[in-house]
Amino acid sequence: MKTIALFILTLATVGILATALVAGTGDGSNSQQHISEVKIDNFSFGPNELKVAVGTTVTWTNRDDIPHTVVSTDGAFKSKVLDTDEKFSFTFTKTGSYPYFCSIHPKMTGKVVVQ
Numbered sequence: 001m002k003t004i005a006l007f008i009l010t011l012a013t014v015g016i017l018a019t020a021l022v023a024g025t026g027d028g029s030n031s032q033q034h035i036s037e038v039k040i041d042n043f044s045f046g047p048n049e050l051k052v053a054v055g056t057t058v059t060w061t062n063r064d065d066i067p068h069t070v071v072s073t074d075g076a077f078k079s080k081v082l083d084t085d086e087k088f089s090f091t092f093t094k095t096g097s098y099p100y101f102c103s104i105h106p107k108m109t110g111k112v113v114v115q
């Protein structure tokens with residue numbers, strides 16, 4: 001009898017743990033899906049072309065030792081001058097292609113594609 005009781009208790013515990021795990025995973029993947037990062041280093045944006053889902057917040061971080069900006073070609077977003085380790089974030093709420101550049105060094109270009 002004792003063995004059966006222990007078996008049922010174990011099943012119940014595993015069930016509770018599994019439920020908690022599934023709920024936790026759901027929350028985690030939701031928030032991770034909507035965050036993406038671009039690093040600015042050595043006069044370039046990396047990744048140069050970034051594909052994201054609608055609703056994604058993209059954060060640019062300046063890892064270079066000189067200032068840069070992130071300016072959308074069509075005016076959708078525009079950062080201030082970012083010094084080393086400063087960040088700029090923008091949330092993309094519409095699908096489309098968003099080319100951008102650095103207004104201090106216009107040869108620096110990148111693109112965000114929102115799907």
Ligand SMILES: [Cu+2]
Nearest residue numbers: 068102104105
């Ligand atoms: Cu620049």
